Amino acid sequence: MESAVPHQSGHDEGRSARTHRQREYWSGRYAEDPNLFGESESALAHWGLKAVGNVPPGGTLIELGCGNGRDLRYFQSLGYQVRGVDCAGDVPFRQLPHLQPLDIQCRDALEFLQQQGSSSVDVVYSNLFYNMDFTEEDHRELFREAARVLRPGGFHLYSVRTVKDRWYGRGRKVGEDTYDSTPDGTTMHFFSSEYARRLRPDELTLVQEEEFEKGKGDFPIQVLYIAERKRGGP
Ligand SMILES: C[S@@+](CC[C@H](N)C(=O)[O-])C[C@H]1O[C@@H](n2cnc3c(N)ncnc32)[C@H](O)[C@@H]1O
Incomplete structure (x- = not known):
């Protein structure tokens, strides 16, 4: 039977309510398996370092949505x-x-970025994080902050699932390219290359972009890997 009160989810809610729902969903998943996405580093970690010509070790790298920290390690x-x-x-x-x-x-993650000093970081990194329950306005704020904290010449490296992913379109549409698959999953915002370009602040330029099919067995996913550089610097 349908509830008289509409189920509030996805983009019907404000940002802090959506973060709260993400926290509930993901902490439940990690309670079942703390190494949900594996213990070894992701393919993006290798691709990213190659794409930017290996940032000199000793630099500062921050990761958004780091999960169990496999890439941080x-x-x-x-x-x-x-x-x-x-x-x-x-x-x-x-x-x-x-x-x-x-x-x-x-x-x-946005609050975390807001705490970081301007031009204080060599790399802002994230693997499959921007697909979480963010609106375009949220993404714009996150990208603006990522650009602010990077030093001139620093890199923004990220991966996202794309609109060609076979899970795109499943569940209830709650925003542009965004679907809430509760109770079988959570809200996901899928990217196109055009959307990634639209989000790119003027201070960042594209270094490399590649699309792949990743994932294993019955869970293949379509991903976009993106490397951007902050203008200026050596
Ligand atoms: C698909 S998982 C990827 C985890 C990790 N990057 C990896 O590759 O193993 C996305 C992560 O983003 C986190 N997350 C979702 N919304 C967030 C937010 N607003 N701020 C910080 N983390 C968030 C989730 O808790 C989850 O761990």
Whole structure:
């Protein structure tokens, strides 16, 4: 029977309510399996470093939506100073005992970026994070902040699932290219190359973009890998 009160989800809600729903969903998933996406670094970590010609180790790298920190651990092993944020924290962060509490924060990624100094970071990195429950306005704020915290010449590296993904269009449409698949999943905002270009602030230029099919067995996903550089710098 249909509820008299419409189910509030996805983009019907404000940003903090949507972050709260993301936290609930992802902390439940990590409670079932803290290494939900694996323990080894993602393919984006290798692609990203190659695309930007290997940022000199010792640089600062921050990761948005870092989950259990598999990529943070990898970048740290290469000598980068790493910091990360994920709103689901707690369970996945138990995989990161070597990071100081200040370097790994359980909160909303935009708030985390807003805490960082301008031109203080060499790389802003995220793997499949911008597909979360964000509106275009949220994305614009996140991208503006990413550009602000990067030093001139610094890199914005990210991956996103695309509108060609076979999971695109499943569930209830809650915004442009955004579907809420509750109770079988969560809200996902799929990207096109054109959308990624639209979000790019003037300070960032495209270095490389590639589309791949990734994932295994019955869970193939269509992803876009993007490397952008902040104008200026050496
Ligand atoms: C698809 S998972 C990817 C995790 C990780 N990057 C990896 O590759 O293993 C997306 C992550 O984004 C986090 N997330 C979703 N919305 C967030 C927000 N507003 N702020 C911070 N993290 C968020 C989720 O908790 C989840 O861990």
